[in-house]
Amino acid sequence: MSDNPLLEPIHGITLEDYSAAxxxxxxxLSEADIAKALGVEVPVWQEANLxxxxxxxxxxxxxxxxxxxxxxxxxDQHPKFSNLKAAVSAEGGANTDRIKSDKSFYExxxxxxxxxxxxxxxxxxxxxxxxGITLGDFQIAASNWNAQIHQDIAADFEGYNERQxxxxxxxxxxxxxxxxxxxxxxxxx
Amino acid sequence: MAEEKDNKLLSYxxxxxxxxxxxxxxxxxxxxxxxxxDMRDCPKCGAGRAFEKGLTACAYCGFVFxxxxxxxxxxxxKENNS
Amino acid sequence: MFGFFNKKYxxxxxxxxxxxxxxxxxxFLDKLEARMLELTTAAIPGxxxxxxxxxxxxxxxxxxxxxxxLGQINHMRQKANDIxxxxxxxxxxxxEATVPAVTSTVGRDYHNRIMNFRMACLNRxxxxxxxxxxxxxxxxxxxxxxxxxxxYQEQLRAFESIRDKFSCQQCGGNITIEKMFFIDTYVTxxxxxxxxxxxxxxxxxxxxxxxxxxxxxxxxHLRRAYEESNPRDPExxxxxxxxxxxxxxxxxxxxxxxxxxxxxRLLREQSFHHFK
Numbered sequence: 001m002s003d004n005p006l007l008e009p010i011h012g013i014t015l016e017d018y019s020a021a022x023x024x025x026x027x028x029l030s031e032a033d034i035a036k037a038l039g040v041e042v043p044v045w046q047e048a049n050l051x052x053x054x055x056x057x058x059x060x061x062x063x064x065x066x067x068x069x070x071x072x073x074x075x076d077q078h079p080k081f082s083n084l085k086a087a088v089s090a091e092g093g094a095n096t097d098r099i100k101s102d103k104s105f106y107e108x109x110x111x112x113x114x115x116x117x118x119x120x121x122x123x124x125x126x127x128x129x130x131x132g133i134t135l136g137d138f139q140i141a142a143s144n145w146n147a148q149i150h151q152d153i154a155a156d157f158e159g160y161n162e163r164q165x166x167x168x169x170x171x172x173x174x175x176x177x178x179x180x181x182x183x184x185x186x187x188x189x
Numbered sequence: 190m191a192e193e194k195d196n197k198l199l200s201y202x203x204x205x206x207x208x209x210x211x212x213x214x215x216x217x218x219x220x221x222x223x224x225x226x227d228m229r230d231c232p233k234c235g236a237g238r239a240f241e242k243g244l245t246a247c248a249y250c251g252f253v254f255x256x257x258x259x260x261x262x263x264x265x266x267k268e269n270n271s
Numbered sequence: 272m273f274g275f276f277n278k279k280y281x282x283x284x285x286x287x288x289x290x291x292x293x294x295x296x297x298x299f300l301d302k303l304e305a306r307m308l309e310l311t312t313a314a315i316p317g318x319x320x321x322x323x324x325x326x327x328x329x330x331x332x333x334x335x336x337x338x339x340x341l342g343q344i345n346h347m348r349q350k351a352n353d354i355x356x357x358x359x360x361x362x363x364x365x366x367e368a369t370v371p372a373v374t375s376t377v378g379r380d381y382h383n384r385i386m387n388f389r390m391a392c393l394n395r396x397x398x399x400x401x402x403x404x405x406x407x408x409x410x411x412x413x414x415x416x417x418x419x420x421x422x423y424q425e426q427l428r429a430f431e432s433i434r435d436k437f438s439c440q441q442c443g444g445n446i447t448i449e450k451m452f453f454i455d456t457y458v459t460x461x462x463x464x465x466x467x468x469x470x471x472x473x474x475x476x477x478x479x480x481x482x483x484x485x486x487x488x489x490x491x492h493l494r495r496a497y498e499e500s501n502p503r504d505p506e507x508x509x510x511x512x513x514x515x516x517x518x519x520x521x522x523x524x525x526x527x528x529x530x531x532x533x534x535x536r537l538l539r540e541q542s543f544h545h546f547k
Contacts, residue, residue, distance in 0.1 A: 011265065012257025039256035041229065041244075043455040043468060047262040050454060050479075054529040060536050118346075120205050120339020122331070124215035135215055172346070183201055183343045184306050189299045189354045198306075198313060206317045209336035210324075219328055221473040224433055226458070228440035228467050237441035238466035240459045263525050264456045 006055045006064055013038055013048040015064065019071030020078035021045075026136025029084060037080045073143035075136075076100075092132020099133055099141045103148065104163075106141050111167035113138070119175035229254065243271030280377040285366060289388045296359060296392050300399045303347050311406040314340050315413045322414035328477050333414060340410050348403055351396065359392045419485040423522065426474050427451070433472075441465035453479035453523060479523055486518035505541060512537055 007015060021034045029037075035045040056065045075081060088096065099106045109127060116123035124135040153160045176182050230237055234250040242248030244265070245255045259270050318340070322333040366385050371378035435447040437458075444462035448469060453476055458469045487494070493511035500507050516534045520527035 009257075009260065011259050011262055012255075041255060041468075043457055044244075044255060044257070044259065044262075044265060046454040047265055050526075051262060051529070054526075054533070058529075058532045058536050060540055117335075117338045118342030120208055120335050120342065122212055122214050122335055125213055128215060179201065179204060180197075182346050183198060183310050184303055184347045184350060187299065187302045187306060187350075189295060189358055198309060202310075202314055202317055205336055205339045206321055209321055209332045209339070212332075212335065214327070214331045219473065222470075224437075224472040224475065225470050226437045226440060226446065226467050227470065228465065237463070240464040240466055244457060244466060263454070264452070269457075 004063070006059050007067075010048040010051045010055075011040060011044045013040065013045070013052075015052065015067055016071045016074075016078065017080060018048060018052045019068045020075040020081050021049075022068075023072045023075035023136045023140050024081050024084065026139055027085070027134040028087075028136070033084065037084050039080075069143050069146075073140055073146075075140055088134070089132050095131040096133050096137045099131075099138065100144060103145055106145050107149070107163065108167050109133070109138070110142065111164060112171045115168060115171035115175055118172075119179060121175070244269045246271035280371050280375075280381070282370065282381065285369070285381075286384065289366070289384065292358065292362065293388055293391055296354075297395055299354065300351060300395055303351060304399060304402055307344055307347050307403060307406050310340070310343060311409050314410065318410065318413045319415075328473070328480070330417075337410060341407055344403060344407055344410070348400070351399060355392070355396055359389070359396075363389045416488065417481075417484075419481050419488055422474075422481070423478055423485055426478050429472065429474060437467075437469070439463060439465055440467055450524075451475060451478075453525070479526075482519055482522045482526075485522060486515050489518045490515040508541060509538070512541070 009015075010018075013021075017038055021038060024037075025031070025034060031042055031045060035042045038045060040048075052068075056068065059065070071078075099109060109131065113123040113127050116126040124138070127133050127138060128135070149160075176185075228237060231247040231250060231252050231254075233252040234247060236247060236249040238244070238254075239248035245257070245259065246253050248271075259265055259267060261267055318333065318336060321336055322330060325332045363385055367382065370381035370385070373379055373382045430448075430451045433448075435445065437446045437448065438444060439446055439460035439462065442460060442463040442465065444460055446458060446460055446467065448458065452469060452471050455468060455470050458467045459465070460467060490511055493507070493514050497504060497507040497511045512534065516530050520530045523530075
């Protein structure tokens, strides 16, 4: 156990618990579900939910927030939440598994989500509607792929950028078509 | 021609606004709720929760409401452990 | 020495090409600017309207519409960047490769002309970019700042009107809520000492969410004074930070202790930044 006082549990809720809880909230679990899984009542959970981010704010070394990201990515393995899943369709379940095991699939959807926002859509909702993947699961995937994507960028910056640009072009086209084109499509050089 | 372009711009704006106003947001709408008071009775003996004996266990039958050790938080303090 | 470098070189086709290319580039950017100005001006009333009508406490409908508009403006930026790359920069490289070396007199003349073409085109693009940023700013500021003070005062009044309207779920005795709570909490009945759970209204919860933004609004003049100092005055920054934290803690007294710890961190960072 670390000596860092900023890592002390808050009302018995550890940073691992808190991080997994946040991931699961993003997947559609209610505060009551979260509190129950952690063995506390809602007022206790709400205090921890307020105080853990304070610990992160107080820590200029970013150690707490880094650990938060790691534990967030491991939410599916957290014993207190392992049997707790929000209801998703079979297809949603398959896509959720895929986004965590297929890096290209994750990268493509991450671009799609951003481009959706650029076309005035709620990107997180678009992903949920289209693929049945919750924001929490999306963020779990993000946090798990993060290190590897950094390695990819270091190894082949251009290749990475090309893939990203291709995804971007694909989804810009898709969303532009849906809104009847871009505002300046008719302006040519 | 200029008119056609104006119409295109205006219909784009109208559609964008419509979409913004009507689309579902992730996490759903937030319905404003009023303040309320509640109480969790002991599921084992049915007693209300007594202040003197703390928050984590039933004062009468010892039923464990919460399995954690409370620390000094905002309104909830160490003293609230049963 | 051999008269080689002073050999006559003339390329009127290239000069003509640069002239028309530059005209086309300027006309293209003129058209994009006109469109983005038109879009911005036409969008602002609707953007304001949706902000005012959006009952969502996070104003998500407004945020989506704004993102969509900024997306279109960015799309124009991308379009201009792509054309600049293909039609200006690439052309400059090709042109430079076709004319004599810069070390010769005629070469120098042509290289200068190409450089002038390049500078004129890039400067025009710079102006375009500035105008584009202005449009984005106008869209971002269209709805104005939320009046967080009014929303906060409304919540204070709402709390005053309900604070003594609760009763104990055990004995029915009247409970007055001692202070404004922003999250769920346990409240003890003064008669039977049972623990009730009090859940604040959505409005009260939003006070917690918006507290820092309100504190920033209240101390905006101090922040401006700091940001306008040149060089940036660390003392003024300290005055602003101290006041902002104080306001924040006045709004949410329960968080005063945590806010102080955050302030300590900001001060540590401040001395680091200004030391650099």
